[in-house]
Amino acid sequence: MEPLKEMFNRAFYQHFAGVFADADRNFNTAEFLEDVTVKLDELELNGRLRNTSVTLRKYLPDNFEKAVDILYKAAPALRRGYTALVLPDFIALYGKEHFDLSMEALKDFTSLGSSEFAIREFLKTDLDKTLKVMSYWAEHPDEHVRRLASEGARPRLPWSFKLEQIIKDPSLTTGILERLKADEAPYVRKSVANHLNDISKDNASYMLQLVKAWDTDNVHTRWIIKHASRTLIKKGDQDSLSLFDFEKDVKLSIDNFSISSHHVQLGEELQVNFEVKSLKDTPQKLVIDYAIHYVKASGEHSRKVFKLKEINLLPDQTVAVSKRQIFKDMTTRKHYAGKHIIEIIINGKDYGSKEFNLVTQQI
Template sequence: MDPLKEMFNKKFYQHFATGFASADKNFNKEAFVKDVTENMEGLSLNGRLRNTAIVLKKYLPANYQQSVEIMFRAAPLLNTGYTALVLPDFVALYGKDHFDLSMEALKHFTAFGSSEFAIREFLKTDLVKTLAVLNEWAEDKSQHVRRLASEGSRPRLPWSFKLEQIIKNPTLTTGILEKLKADEELYVKKSVANHLNDISKDNTAYMLQLVKSWDKNNPHTSWIIKHAIRTLIKKGDKDSLAIFNFEKNVKVRLDKLKLSAAVIRLGEALQFEFQLTSEKNTPQKLVIDYAIHYSKSSGELSKKVFKLKEITLLPGQQVQIIKKQLFRDLTTRKHYKGKHLIEIIVNGKVLGSKTFSLVL
């Protein structure tokens, strides 16, 4: 059972229906709750989200504009967060023939949850027209709207379909990114960095050329660039390392890599420590990462890289590093018993590894 789907449970629907009943005196609260919960047990999280929008249409006016007006009144009365995506999903399903009104609705609803998935349906239908709107939104006073401009047009947004035209031609979103490259809001900066990281997976040279033209002296721009190139840095991409003057030809020795235990139980933390020694006669600017190769249900290993720290190592200098990694199940990761591997990575180069076992 997917625990996340329980965000859409009977208690939620009762609250949801109460909000709509307050916004529309003709809304049949009891009938809606009965209808929307009738067959929800077999539905996934996104299945429940979509079903809510479909059932909601049956209880709102047939006229799309009137329905949107009711949703505008209801939105402040509903829960915020993921469940608020019902409103943008309604717009994506039923608003294609009402472009201007739908854009106004998505802009408004994004502050309650996010319209990032819904806007992609309009990008798929009319890319040029929708991108023109997103370019305007990139200069909006609301951080939610600015973030939507970047997040909604990401080439490879997780949990959504790829935007193949943008993957083929990443310059289509350059105007949006240029307007947001020095945004002060972390919520927006994360999206811009993730958008650039998406681009790097298909158009590495273009993405690097773009960020190299930006002013790294601006702290907000610098933050965005550093997070945008994180995947390339982890792979040891020399052009990415050069952007922030990280050492391209690392000469560092790894010593005394130790694990706190050879076997750990689920719910416990594994402590690891190691020593790095510079073997170069000039300072080396380093990005130190570590990777865990998790055992999958098949027994194969799946690699996940984690950021550890950035340091400048002087000639002959030694540094001791200690870190703990907690092993517990998350909604995004389930652990399996068996052999695991930990690697120490410096500027994308694996310097050493150790194995350990996880028991449940």
């Protein structure tokens, strides 16, 4: 599989330079191409993104307003997706002294890729002023802009720095979340849920108090709350379990727990089987998860919890559960050889584990 950094390859830059040459007759295509690719092989994905923004600044007018005007002219012809983050990244780097123009540009460019990382630079510089703008965005007709209001202000946005002020005081973004709590767009709802899940990691009681006041009869709101509660539910938090009527006083047994092999080659699957047997004379609403304790480069273990299924276990009922887990390297996870552990979790409680050895080299 081609590395993600190859999104910014020489073919990309040929197209990119051509777009800007069309937008600005003074754009020096040859010099830009030579400059932007001189150390290309040394840079990873985010390094290539940032290098593109920094190099582009050298070939656009010194006047920021004129430079932004060229960005607008180029934008429609650029490829959408991650590489389009060059536009908001440019604004984040050079637009701090042009707040109103920068806010407008980030709003307009977010539909090409996303301005979620760029807006955080402004939140870091002037939190109150930027959040005020984002509160207006939460009512924008474009779902990409509404999502930006939530996603950009997440306390713990992956691939970005933490917003420590919001972690300390999560009420700062409550107005945004209130406006989006029943949004029609799944794209927006997922962001709101992730934002709330971020809050739950540092301020669980605040997050639960907030969502308990929301109308769970609304299907969109209910989905947001449930998805937002996933970390707390996996931990067995009683307040979050009660929100969705999951059984607090679980009484069951796990029988015939087995794994297909105790030695797994990288690229292979592990088959997991077990039975859940009721030991209670009333129905039990259960959320069944499993966790894998992955070996890290240091040799220590890192526990990752995965959702498996939800069931309503009736009295005397036994339910068979199976899962296939494949082990292969991805951009988000590299596997290391050694002893791994898989455990069964029901309503946040551990119900047994098995060990297996992962082999990462061909035998």
